[in-house]
Amino acid sequence: MNLAQSDDGIREQVQQLKRERVIEVAADLFHSRGFGNTSMDAVAEKLKVTKPFIYARFGAKSELLAEICSRGIRSSLLVLDRVLASPGAAGAKLRIFVHDFVLAVLRNQRNLTIYSREQKHLLPADAQAINSMRREFDRKFTALLIRGHADGDLTIEDPQITALAIGGIVSWCHIWYRPEGRFAPEETADRICELVLGRTHARAASTGAVRTAEPAHI
Secondary structure, three states: OOHHHHHHHHHHHHHHHHHHHHHHHHHHHHHHHOOOOOOHHHHHHHHOOOHHHHHOOOOOHHHHHHHHHHHHHHHHHHHHHHHHHOOOOHHHHHHHHHHHHHHHHHHOHHHHHHHHHHHHHOOHHHHHHHHHHHHHHHHHHHHHHHHHHHHOOOOOOOHHHHHHHHHHHHHOHHHHOOOOOOOOHHHHHHHHHHHHHHHHOOHHHHOOOOOOOOOOOO
């Protein structure tokens, strides 16, 4: 790598850090004040920058909302794709996936809360893109359950309804989970994982500790 390439790489990293800072502050304000009550002036003031600094990275407040809202489902889809690409039987994959799915939801608790509250403000194209990711997630997860049932790893009467039910159980964590509550994220993931595996009669349920896949980076 030559010096020019190195400088380009550093500049790109700096720009990405600035972009992430804008997203972080906007998400805090959308979460505490609501999307409608948060102006770009407020985001700029919180960041102690000018509005052109923000507009150089996001053309409109709606773009910020779309990025924040997409992060929850995107992180869950990344977890699912990684588990599906790993070796092992469907029952074992289900165990790893549900555990890491819970952790992905808890890491994105604020983003998912914003999405549930503010999705009505998404532009149609952004809402469609997020819904497309959700449908992809449901399709791939259902396929995993179908394969597990066919292989005898799982006992499931209706894989599609089961996939939706499990997705609902895990996704709902962003509503009730409190960091100061009884369980840390890992223990919460373990307990929900055992609940789900018990309902699917997964053969992998008795194999011991959960082997967690590499965390998602979003």
